[in-house]
């Protein structure tokens with residue numbers, strides 16, 4: 161073993177057996193790096209940063225004794241290191257490597273040193289509260305958690321309190337009752353709806369404990385530092401996909417274990433000084449609202465209900481009249497037409513970090529009315545997204561250049577157009593072409609917006625045409641056309657809103673997830689070339 165230089169922690173260097181050969185294994189405290197090198201040709205060289213070590217354990221060797229039973233033996237001496245391995249398409253796996261030592265003392269020294277290094281990883285959770293929706297997606301939540309996630313949490317010495325939900329809002333209500341402060345994070349196993357429920361519970365609880373009235377649309381909300389982890393087991397899993405790059409329970413569990421942290425913008429939605437909901441992904445009126453309305457009746461169909469209702473809604477081709485007023489985001493660095501996307505360590509999101517404090521300072525100061533832009537029109541879809549909304553159906557999402565934590569919303573207005581053009585627009589969500597490059601599509605990066613349907617404007621302005629209010633199902637002037645005098649509904653992260661007239665405002669980085677955003681070409685550009693391990697073993 162090397163001696164300490166200048167009082168620093170010594171590097172630990174040993175010759176340990178790996179497979180059939182002796183490798184030079186090094187633990188560098190300063191760089192937090194475990195590496196192993198084959199001194200003989202073809203000289204494999206592998207590195208694992210401490211931040212990606214999941215656990216270290218003494219290796220138990222199973223040996224058959226004379227009675228024929230298998231017995232656990234701790235000799236000869238070996239230890240196993242479990243670590244993150246990057247696979248294809250942002251997927252992470254738990255890999256392991258076992259090192260054999262000449263004696264027990266050396267083995268213990270290595271285990272001790274690695275455990276101490278793991279203790280230094282301060283952002284890792286030790287205690288988690290887990291909510292499982294057994295009915296989300298393909299109804300596999302419980303199985304996914306028990307078979308794929310719980311064994312990893314136990315390997316990483318994370319203790320858990322698990323609640324299997326018995327009804328909708330169980331998790332949300334529970335978060336107002338339990339001592340949330342004893343947990344390092346909350347995990348939800350389910351889809352976007354389940355995540356939304358947990359987010360509402362957590363943000364709501366923090367505001368309640370801080371004396372903030374959620375019904376006040378101007379209230380400066382208190383940031384929530386307890387992270388939420390999402391184990392995807394839903395139908396769309398858009399929040400997971402857009403923050404991790406893949407919907408894979410093992411990948412998400414590993415991001416939780418290594419203690420990743422991804423701040424997230426949250427929009428608050430109000431109507432007449434009444435709080436309705438928060439939104440992190442899609443707030444959509446028209447097309448996505450109608451899909452949701454129809455698909456809720458078809459929950460029994462499972463995950464394909466969205467495709468079925470999507471097709472039906474596409475054919476119905478309804479448009480809705482209304483007024484959208486919005487406050488453009490003036491000081492944000494990016495634009496929705498940027499080619500560059502929000503990725504791990506995103507510069508634009510990092511620059512926006514000071515926004516929460518700025519917002520607090522400006523509390524009560526209203527923006528000049530002139531800054532607001534007003535658009536009246538006939539819309540097939542009004543989509544307000546806080547993030548790209550990438551999901552397996554559309555890997556680049558509704559707004560590919562939207563940022564997870566820049567304190568802005570991308571507002572997409574799709575005006576009335578032909579079915580054929582709308583189809584061209586939809587198809588562009590699935591290929592490389594620009595979905596905003598149409599005359600009937602507009603996109604704005606904004607801070608706040610309001611929407612009122614024409615239907616409501618007319619009734620508010622005292623139009624007393626009872627027939628107009630009552631029939632509302634088809635257009636009396638043009639029975640064959642697609643305009644719909646009744647309202648659509650708002651799809652808020654997969655849940656419906658009770659009002660069609662809404663006021664929306666974004667809260668920069670209000671909450672945090674156990675994620676790190678999508679890694680840039682994660683496998684191809686892996687700094688630590690772990691794949692060599694497999695080639696050489």
Ligand SMILES: CCCCCCCCCCCCC/C=C/[C@@H](O)[C@H](CO)NC(=O)CCCCCCCCCCCCCCC
Pocket residue numbers: 351352353395396397398441442448451452466467470471474549551553554557558583586587589590651652653654655
């Ligand atoms: C021709 C193919 C075109 C495909 C176009 C695909 C665009 C897909 C964009 C998906 C955006 C998802 C945004 C995330 C929303 C979540 O907060 C929410 C809760 O989970 N999910 C949904 O509301 C669930 C939304 C589900 C949306 C499904 C849309 C399916 C559209 C099908 C249109 C078929 C036209 C075919 C004509 C021949």
Ligand SMILES: Nc1ncnc2c1ncn2[C@@H]1O[C@H](COP(=O)(O)OP(=O)(O)OP(=O)(O)O)[C@@H](O)[C@H]1O
Pocket residue numbers: 292293294295296297298324325326327328329330349350351352353354355357393394395396397398654655
């Ligand atoms: N035990 C339960 N019984 C019925 N509903 C539940 C239960 N637990 C949670 N829920 C509700 O189920 C709704 C949908 O769940 P979830 O989001 O997990 O699946 P999904 O809708 O299939 O997926 P996605 O939201 O990704 O499209 C959530 O809004 C949640 O409130």
Ligand SMILES: [Ca+2]
Pocket residue numbers: 425545546547562563564565566567568569
């Ligand atoms: Ca954003």
